[in-house]
Amino acid sequence: MEYGNAAIVFVVVSVVLAVLGFAFAGLYWLNKTVDESAP
Amino acid sequence: MHLIPQSWAHWHILLSVFPSVGLVFALGFYLTGLVADNDLMKRSCLVVLAVLGVLAIPTYLSGDRTMAALSNGAIISADLMASHFVWGIVALAALAITGVAAVVALWCARGLGHLSQPALRLVLALALVVLALMMVAGELGWQVNHHELRLDAAAQRTPQAWSHVHMILNHFPTVGFAFALGFYVIGLVSNDVVTQRTGLVVFVLCAVLGVPTYVTGAASMWALTDPGVAGISKPVIDAHRDMALLTLFGLAFTGVAAWIELWRFRHLGRFSRPSLYLILGFAIITLAVMAETGHQGGQINHPEIRIASDALPTDPKAGVTRAIELLINQVIWFVPWQTVHFFGFSLIFGTALVVSLRVLGFWKSVSFAAVHRLLPLGVFGVVMNVFSGMLIMLADSSRYLNAPTFAPKIALIVIGAAAVLYFSLSERLWKVSGGEDAPAGAKWVAALVLISWTGVIMGGRLISYI
Numbered sequence: 001m002e003y004g005n006a007a008i009v010f011v012v013v014s015v016v017l018a019v020l021g022f023a024f025a026g027l028y029w030l031n032k033t034v035d036e037s038a039p
Numbered sequence: 040m041h042l043i044p045q046s047w048a049h050w051h052i053l054l055s056v057f058p059s060v061g062l063v064f065a066l067g068f069y070l071t072g073l074v075a076d077n078d079l080m081k082r083s084c085l086v087v088l089a090v091l092g093v094l095a096i097p098t099y100l101s102g103d104r105t106m107a108a109l110s111n112g113a114i115i116s117a118d119l120m121a122s123h124f125v126w127g128i129v130a131l132a133a134l135a136i137t138g139v140a141a142v143v144a145l146w147c148a149r150g151l152g153h154l155s156q157p158a159l160r161l162v163l164a165l166a167l168v169v170l171a172l173m174m175v176a177g178e179l180g181w182q183v184n185h186h187e188l189r190l191d192a193a194a195q196r197t198p199q200a201w202s203h204v205h206m207i208l209n210h211f212p213t214v215g216f217a218f219a220l221g222f223y224v225i226g227l228v229s230n231d232v233v234t235q236r237t238g239l240v241v242f243v244l245c246a247v248l249g250v251p252t253y254v255t256g257a258a259s260m261w262a263l264t265d266p267g268v269a270g271i272s273k274p275v276i277d278a279h280r281d282m283a284l285l286t287l288f289g290l291a292f293t294g295v296a297a298w299i300e301l302w303r304f305r306h307l308g309r310f311s312r313p314s315l316y317l318i319l320g321f322a323i324i325t326l327a328v329m330a331e332t333g334h335q336g337g338q339i340n341h342p343e344i345r346i347a348s349d350a351l352p353t354d355p356k357a358g359v360t361r362a363i364e365l366l367i368n369q370v371i372w373f374v375p376w377q378t379v380h381f382f383g384f385s386l387i388f389g390t391a392l393v394v395s396l397r398v399l400g401f402w403k404s405v406s407f408a409a410v411h412r413l414l415p416l417g418v419f420g421v422v423m424n425v426f427s428g429m430l431i432m433l434a435d436s437s438r439y440l441n442a443p444t445f446a447p448k449i450a451l452i453v454i455g456a457a458a459v460l461y462f463s464l465s466e467r468l469w470k471v472s473g474g475e476d477a478p479a480g481a482k483w484v485a486a487l488v489l490i491s492w493t494g495v496i497m498g499g500r501l502i503s504y505i
Contacts, residue, residue: 003371015375020382023419030299030415034306 047104049344054098058091058134059173060210064218066166077233083225085141092138095131123179130172137165187268201258209252212245213329220322239297246294247456251449253287258440275339275351277358282332289325367434380427386420391492395485398477407471448498455491458484
């Protein structure tokens with residue numbers, strides 16, 4: 001199946017935002033747990 | 040999967056990995072116990088070595104019966120089998136002696152009230168000798184049944200070296216994981232932090248080793264099917280590949296969760312009990328998946344262990360991995376994951392650069408503990424790249440795997456990841472405060488980290504052009 005450039009750009013942006021969003025949300029949570037529990 | 044092996048050959052294949060590959064991990068835990076001067080780990084390892092010594096008996100008996108059963112096989116070399124038998128007996132006898140020495144060390148400790156240092160050193164020396172003997176016996180054992188390793192190299196599109204490395208390497212994450220789980224449970228039950236930490240570290244190491252194991256497995260598939268090797272079925276390999284994919288996910292989940300808990304321990308000085316039990320749950324599920332993966336892998340090239348009730352797959356178009364291969368070959372799915380791969384490298388290299396440069400003497404006013412906070416950024420990059428890299432490889436695995444820079448890239452990933460693990464764990468580095476110089480050894484590791492990850496990026500980019 002042939003895809004247009006707009007479809008490719010949409011999927012690239014969606015996948016990258018989803019992956020990076022998940023990674024940075026995890027990173028934020030991880031640092032928060034350390035900041036809040038630090039002795 | 041039938042949990043109880045139905046033939047002597049199956050028993051021998053299953054048992055023999057514990058005194059050989061298992062011994063590597065038992066020695067690793069033992070050395071850690073000696074270095075950390077942890078009594079629980081030293082005693083646990085002595086018990087493990089004693090059990091391995093006892094395992095020498097069923098390993099010998101199953102091997103002896105297997106020889107009798109296989110000696111008429113046309114593809115079995117009698118000379119190789121005889122060599123394996125001799126080296127195997129010597130290695131197993133030495134293992135039994137080591138087991139007895141471990142029992143004696145434990146027995147003497149009852150009278151003395153502590154473990155005797157000379158006895159501990161004697162056990163260590165004996166175990167190292169056994170390991171060397173096991174390496175020879177094990178290599179000859181693999182050669183006995185794997186006639187494909189002796190095929191004409193000129194006729195191979197994908198070198199059989201990949202199959203050789205895979206059949207050795209795949210036992211390390213599997214057996215190592217079982218040992219790590221055992222010690223981890225001992226650590227949880229005894230509430231011993233050193234044993235818990237060591238178990239977590241081995242979970243991480245097994246996850247790192249999962250990457251080259253998966254990659255060498257994919258290459259072995261091509262080595263065994265293009266051109267085909269007599270007796271090897273592609274659908275059976277595909278079923279194994281699907282389970283291997285699940286194993287890779289299981290290893291990644293357990294390894295990352297274990298690393299996060301090690302990282303948090305550095306900053307908090309304690310483990311979170313719920314997190315430790317969550318990792319235990321991941322590890323148990325992963326071990327179960329890995330056991331089935333190993334069993335299916337054994338079915339590929341060991342007709343002697345198959346039984347009548349084994350329903351081997353026959354559909355050449357079945358399988359999740361095959362479906363992913365077809366999907367990722369479309370531009371609309373390939374390009375997004377390739378983009379994620381580049382972002383992953385940015386995170387890995389950026390983090391590795393900042394942390395390594397601090398260790399090498401840049402920004403000396405910043406303490407190491409401060410840059411240690413950045414490490415999860417790099418680890419998340421590794422996770423992104425293992426996943427996206429696996430997808431990219433599946434798009435055209437034969438071409439990628441046969442590219443001259445691919446194997447060095449994978450080797451450098453393992454070296455780079457292990458070196459970063461050093462940053463996560465080192466006591467001496469953790470204590471380097473603002474204005475203080477890092478130890479010389481750490482500087483060498485920092486240089487290794489930078490060289491490794493630079494090599495990984497260069498190796499990856501060159502795949503398309505040479």
